Amino acid sequence: MLQVRIHGRGGQGVVTAAELLSIAVFLDGKYALAFPSFGSERTGAPVAAFCRIADRPIRTREPVIHPDVVIVQDSTLLYHVDVFGGLHPEGYLIINSSRTAPELGIEERCASLPDGHWCIFPATEIALKHLHRPVPNSALLAGFAALTQSVSLSSILRAIQERFPGALGTQNMEVAKEAFGVVRERLGRTDSTAAGEPLAAPA
Amino acid sequence: MRYQREGSQAIAQAVALCRPEVMACYPISPQTHIVEALSRMVKAGEIGSCQFLNVESEFAALSVLIGASAMGARAYTATTSQGLLFMAEAVYNAAGLGLPIVMTIANRALSAPINIWNDHSDSMALRDAGWIQLFAEDGQEAADLHIQAFRLAEELSCPVMVCVDGYILTHAYEPVDLPSQTEVDAYLPPYEPVFVLDPADPISIGAMVGPEAYPEVRYLAHHKHLRALDMIPRLQQEFATSIGRTSGGLLHSYRTEEAHTIVVALGSVNGTIKEAVDELRAEGMAVGAVKLCAYRPFPSQALRHAVEQAERVIVVEKDLSVGKGGIVSSEVKMALHGLPTVVDTVIAGLGGRAITQASLVRMIKAACEEGLEEPHFLDLNWEVVNNELARQQETRRSGSTPENVLREVGPFGVRVQ
Numbered sequence: 365m366l367q368v369r370i371h372g373r374g375g376q377g378v379v380t381a382a383e384l385l386s387i388a389v390f391l392d393g394k395y396a397l398a399f400p401s402f403g404s405e406r407t408g409a410p411v412a413a414f415c416r417i418a419d420r421p422i423r424t425r426e427p428v429i430h431p432d433v434v435i436v437q438d439s440t441l442l443y444h445v446d447v448f449g450g451l452h453p454e455g456y457l458i459i460n461s462s463r464t465a466p467e468l469g470i471e472e473r474c475a476s477l478p479d480g481h482w483c484i485f486p487a488t489e490i491a492l493k494h495l496h497r498p499v500p501n502s503a504l505l506a507g508f509a510a511l512t513q514s515v516s517l518s519s520i521l522r523a524i525q526e527r528f529p530g531a532l533g534t535q536n537m538e539v540a541k542e543a544f545g546v547v548r549e550r551l552g553r554t555d556s557t558a559a560g561e562p563l564a565a566p567a
Numbered sequence: 568m569r570y571q572r573e574g575s576q577a578i579a580q581a582v583a584l585c586r587p588e589v590m591a592c593y594p595i596s597p598q599t600h601i602v603e604a605l606s607r608m609v610k611a612g613e614i615g616s617c618q619f620l621n622v623e624s625e626f627a628a629l630s631v632l633i634g635a636s637a638m639g640a641r642a643y644t645a646t647t648s649q650g651l652l653f654m655a656e657a658v659y660n661a662a663g664l665g666l667p668i669v670m671t672i673a674n675r676a677l678s679a680p681i682n683i684w685n686d687h688s689d690s691m692a693l694r695d696a697g698w699i700q701l702f703a704e705d706g707q708e709a710a711d712l713h714i715q716a717f718r719l720a721e722e723l724s725c726p727v728m729v730c731v732d733g734y735i736l737t738h739a740y741e742p743v744d745l746p747s748q749t750e751v752d753a754y755l756p757p758y759e760p761v762f763v764l765d766p767a768d769p770i771s772i773g774a775m776v777g778p779e780a781y782p783e784v785r786y787l788a789h790h791k792h793l794r795a796l797d798m799i800p801r802l803q804q805e806f807a808t809s810i811g812r813t814s815g816g817l818l819h820s821y822r823t824e825e826a827h828t829i830v831v832a833l834g835s836v837n838g839t840i841k842e843a844v845d846e847l848r849a850e851g852m853a854v855g856a857v858k859l860c861a862y863r864p865f866p867s868q869a870l871r872h873a874v875e876q877a878e879r880v881i882v883v884e885k886d887l888s889v890g891k892g893g894i895v896s897s898e899v900k901m902a903l904h905g906l907p908t909v910v911d912t913v914i915a916g917l918g919g920r921a922i923t924q925a926s927l928v929r930m931i932k933a934a935c936e937e938g939l940e941e942p943h944f945l946d947l948n949w950e951v952v953n954n955e956l957a958r959q960q961e962t963r964r965s966g967s968t969p970e971n972v973l974r975e976v977g978p979f980g981v982r983v984q
Contacts, residue, residue: 379738383573386740390571399739421742423705423838425735426923 366417366514367428370504371447372437375407381435381501382413384527385508388519389417397422410445417514431455433512435504437487439468454478458507460500462486483511483547490546494538502536503543510547517544569744574706574736577743578645578671578729579604581710583614584751585669585717587643588758589635591620591628593650596683599673599737601645625650629657629668636666637772639763641717645671647733649678651689655696662697662788664772665761667720667727669713670698674834674885675733676918680969684919685733686885687833690862691894697788699727699795700863701815702833706741708860711814714746715802717755722798724761725791730862732835734919746810754809792864799861817866820873822848823855828935829874830856831899832883836915836922840883843927854931859895867902879909881934883927883945885916892942912942920946951975 368385372378379400386398394417401412414428430450439461441447451457457477461484465474474482485507487500502524509517520540525533548554570577579601590609592602609619622628625646632642646654651672661668672690676682690700701716703709709731716727731737746754762770776784796817803816813819821841823829830840837858847854857873859866874880880903882896891897893912900910911934916922926946933939951972958965965971 383740387571390742395742396571397739397741399735424842424924425739425835425838427921429923429925 365422366432366512367430368415368417368433368435368508369428369431369447370413370415370435370437371441371445372411372413373407373441374409374411376437377499377501378411378413378437380527381437381505382415384501384520384523385415385417385505385515387523387526388505388509388515389415391519391522392516394419395421399425401427410441433458433508433514435508436460437500437504439463442468442470448473455481456512457482458504458511459484460487460504462489480551481511483507483550485543485546485550487543490543491539494535494542495532502539506540506544507547510544510553511551517541568747569742571740572706572743573600574709574731574739574741574743575600575673576604577706577710577745578713578731578737579608580745581713582643582669582671583608584746584748585643585714585755586615586641586752586757587617588615588640589618589620589632589642590644591622591631591635591642592644593623593625593628593646594621598650599645599647599671599733601671601673601737605643625654626657629654629661629670632668633657633661633664633666636661636668636760637664637762637764639758639760639765641721641758642666642668643670644668645673647673648675648683648689651693652677655693658693658696658698660773661726663784665724665788665791667717667724667758667760669716669720669727669729671713672728672730673733673737674730682918685735686917686919687730688886688917690728690730691886693728694863694894697725697792698863699723699725699792699861700730701727701799702730702860702862703732703736704819704835704837704858704860706736706739706743707812708814709736710743710745711806711810711812712860714751714755714810715806715815717758719795719798719802721758721760722802723791723795725795730834735835744812750810754806795861795864796866796868799864815860817859817861817869818873819858819860821856821858823857823873823877826853826855826877828852828854828879828881828931829877830854830881830883830927830931831859831870831874831895832856833859833862833895834885836883836885839922839924840927843924843931846924846928847931852932852935862895865898865902867898870899870902871906874903874908875906877908879911879934881911881913881931881939883913883915883922885914887914887917896942909938911939913939913945914942915945948976 382398386396389396398415416422432452433456436459465471487503488498490503505520509515521537524536609617628644636642676686677688701712712729720727807813840856884895888894896912
């Protein structure tokens, strides 16, 4: 089982991100269970959402306490929410920021993870370019696909298209495709198995 | 067909497959995505000639459905929390009149203090109103139970609440398999009322019933629930045969063979309990679980049969009878009357407090090794409780308890758990 926790602020689409991820996993033929942390519903307040991914039906309903993957939509949360809490030592980390790990003051944290298990990239900027709106979801989900290879990019694109029909969907798909390329480039991946076989979850 | 769906959307689709004829809903908080989705389907003409009424309150919603149901219409609504309390008077009336309305309860805590999160306080408050209460474990069962609920309600002429954990199930995206319209039509025939208000053939219902007949009428309401104890497993069986899933029924046992300890619970927490059972079984502890699907009628005999070999039954419940303790555990104790079984009450998950596998495992081990105090409050922060008790001891003007406790625990949403 791969356990994913997404951190953001109310209004940034944390819950939608977890939902879309679960749909993409479902489209890949695996099991997923996504749910919000049911935090306060104020815009801007710290919120979290969860998605579990597995090869068999998922029964547990507890929040994700020991994530294998942490996605941070808003890097200002790094300083007052324990976003890394319980993260598996060999887990994955994705942060939306145009700054670097040292600039964010999380160099050590990132260095503690295995090579190729973390990526900080400007998801909001990619979204602004195609959507003219600061909504980093599609970019982060594509980044997740590129980094963990636990869901295919094609299913992420299909989930986006189903949720946002029309031009909005098309623009979001452009965001996702660009983000996928950006993350793969940063990881130095040039192989052709872009949307290929998923990696096993860390033990 | 299988979909990855939000629980509320799956329920809405299942309800639509049941061809409801009248839905009445109060469209502001506390409400669910269920009626939002259904209202869209009605507007798009996807549910035949179904009428959707936006009303001015939950009380009005159920009152409208009482009228609609008495006119012979298949009637549905959904509510939660304060909404259910606000319709309480009509809840009793619907049952007293024997009207087969189906209502989803997206289980949530009650105020005060204001809390919008999940527990079972709302439906527990109305447990004695005469409605059948069925509890769903996951999105799939939530969808399936609605189809069975209309059939059960209409065969018995008794309203049914389908209780679905608020947020935990209503807002979770998970795979749900929905039957086809043909399959549902075969399982659920058109509603054939036992009486109908018809201007062309007038009758009166809701008569004044004095002491000369009231006890008999009430007994007959109770008798209806006794019949439901036989009917619920039969309808589950028919559903399994025609649609291929074993959702519903009175209860489900999980790894209870040779179990010395059995955990009993309602609703979605059973998923996490099963994981805890697997963990303990792997360590060699003979632990099992029983999920109560039917809560009203209470399946005393079936439960007794399911747990009678165990030395200990631990009832994990998301409610609190203030001044008493457990509600479900009291009923479990009555069902096990005369047996040497120890019954523990574990109050858990109040107001949305997460129930974790680790906490369940710790609690079950503690129960087996040294026993539990009665009732046991799972993961209660005793430091916070004792500090507030000390404040109250110290000064008369100790302030408002919820605010005092809030100040102590700090801002919400900063911690992950």
